[in-house]
Amino acid sequence: MTARLLKTRRLDGLSLFGLITLGILLFLGIFGPLLPLGDPTRIAAGPRLDAPSPHFPFGTDELGRDFLPRVVQGIRATFLLSAIAVAITAVIGTLLGLMAGYLGRTTDQAIARGADILFAFPALVAGLLVAAVIGPGQVSAITVISIATLPLFIRVVRSVTLGVAGRGFVTAAEVAGASALRVMLVHLLPNVMGAVMVQLTYALSIGMIIESALSFLGLGVQPPDASLGSLLRQGSGYLTIAPWMVLSAGVVLSLAIMSVNLVGDAVRDALEPLKGRPLT
């Protein structure tokens, strides 16, 4: 798909910027622990609340920890948590969406209504509830992200399935005696994957926002580990005397979400090249 992305000449400057930024952030997130950036949890690596300098490019925090490796660790935590949550959700949501769209009737009613209820449920309220039940931490962050993004997958996959299921090759397979499971896996799944890919990027950006919000509220990643949200919270206490903490975490978080969205748009344009073009 990357090849297809690069082949279409719709890859304008903005998409390229998103792709490069996302690439750098992913590289930092994945290989961060291997890079010679220092230990993110080492206390008193330098003076407390030291302003950015060549030695500490992002400054230090109130415990004298180097803030650059903490931000890199935050990128890793935020991306990783959201990615795990969204990957699990995508699999479940795609299967439910296929069932709703293809089996119809009561299955469809149950799944579609369920998705509506989840969709109507505010993510933060869900976060408070989940954190209250299973306690704050990574598991509850993943759960909340799943609850918030599951309806996205169900709805999109269901509507694409409804369209594909009416096509000739599905009817031909049914007449040949294919089981519902076979029709869904062999004929429908490959044809809804494009829509799932587009939805993945949007869900990932939503997941990152939710993860950051939960960690900011103290319901997500717990200290001494860092996520971009918890770093924002940490920095917000020293906003006036050490603005670099909020600034560095905030700018990186914004870049991360923006780049995911830009890449998502580019993916959508590559997969649906006809959308949004003028009628001839």
Next chain:
Amino acid sequence: MHDPVIALEDVRVTYRGGFLGGTGFDALRGVSLDVAAGETVGLVGESGSGKTTLARVCLGLLAPTAGQMRFAGQPFGKLRQRRGQLSVVLQHPEWALNPRLRCGRSVEEPLVLIGVPAAERRARVAAILDQVGLDPGFAARLPGQLSGGQRQRIAIARALITSPRFVVFDEAVSALDVSVQAQALNLIRDLQAEHGFGALFISHDLAATRYVSDRIAVMLEGQIVEEGPAARFYQTPEHPYTRALMAAV
């Protein structure tokens, strides 16, 4: 005399109204129709006349609300028990094949479903592709690399690979260009002479239908209003609606 492949007896289909059970809609209002082995019955009528509903009944995709459908003299039963005995070729060449499957896999699917081993499947795919006039190399291609006429040949190959006793062609040539349509119509005629399947050829196009059919039934508002040998539809059909259709030929 053998039993007809498909025998419809006073078949009625009523679609229920809204979920409050409002007024239903009678898609088929008592249709009786036989298709014998080796015979093509043409079914013409406009959109909403009930042709597609009738096709779904004949394919076992829709149970009649009332009346009977018999397959080779037996009650139809479940679609899965009829694996390999019937098949369909549908409109829209661009939607006839799964765009993500190589053509060979689409063509062999009916054989997979009746449990034919892989080696035999390959040989039969090559043989049927040859019969529809395509090089065996087409098995490795994706539908997106094919023209509309070639895709429809692949769809015909898939429909015939199990040597079914009954095939429905639902607007199978309507979306094709004139010269490609002629190829497809000739192909259907030749393959039927060879395989001896019974066929229901559904179309809004009387010209193509009478060319390929032995008998023609004209549908209007869920009923068959005229039925007779195809030759009659080259002259003066009886029903005024059929004459309106003739005007467009």
Next chain:
Amino acid sequence: MSRAVVDINDLVIGYDTGTRQVRALDGVDLTVFADETLAIVGESGSGKTTLGMAAGRLLPPEAQVLGGRITVCGVEVTQADDPTLRQLRHDRLGFVFQNPTSALDPTMRISRQVALAMGGRPGSQAIAELLARAELSEPDRILHAFPHELSGGMAQRVVIAMAIARNPELLIADEPTASLDASIRARVMTTLGKLRAESAASLVILSHDLSLIARHADRVAVMYGGRIVELGPAAAVLDAPAHPYTRALLAAAAGNEEPGERLRPIPGTPPVLAGRAEACAFAPRCLFREARCEAERPEARAFAGRDVVCHRAEAVIASDAPPRQEVR
């Protein structure tokens, strides 16, 4: 002959598909006269839709005019600026598309859409009169309907009414009956023809349906490989074709055969041109071809009351081999 409404000179149009250039029109010369019905017939890929859309400069962005001129109602559309084009389309052209339900705005009542097409502030009386001219039986009821409440035939009549609302000089109809049921096609075409005659406009029909054209067109232009290969009075072209492609197309179409006769498909596939054709584009599929056809590009010449682009036209028209062969 009467005044020319459209004058097309050696028009060449290519599509840039990103990886390669495909030539859709390979040098088209065509004049559409006032008060006539001209049918452009050809199979998919022949260039007929490109030609029709080019007249209104309604081409997709990938299309590039590589050469030639198109003059429509005195406006040179390949050079005109946007306001001129808009005014031309708005006041002097009318379009009827293949699918009437997608040509109408689903959120707007028919009365408003027709009023917009008429311009100004027409009263409902005037709108109803226009719909009645398009032979809609209950114009007052249809006024208040939304497009989804109309049948395909009714919707197409509404589209036709909108197309003639400003008395255009040129009507372009792209497969106007292809999405309609067979039993009403003839009547919708008759309405279109009647309205054209009333307003003395020119009508250009783009279609692959030969029988439709035979009945409703004054002249026929047969397209193949981005060129008009035969152009002349409908009766002459369809009864005694002088181009082997026209002849082959008639022999392949179901509808003209006797019971038991076998249709004769055209062998091979239509060409996809990368550049100017330096020989006859139909030669590889042609029963009449000789060495010259594969070496020399035929040019249009007057022959037997029509223009034909074929080196072998004399042999084609003289050939009395039956256009069809007997079945098995």
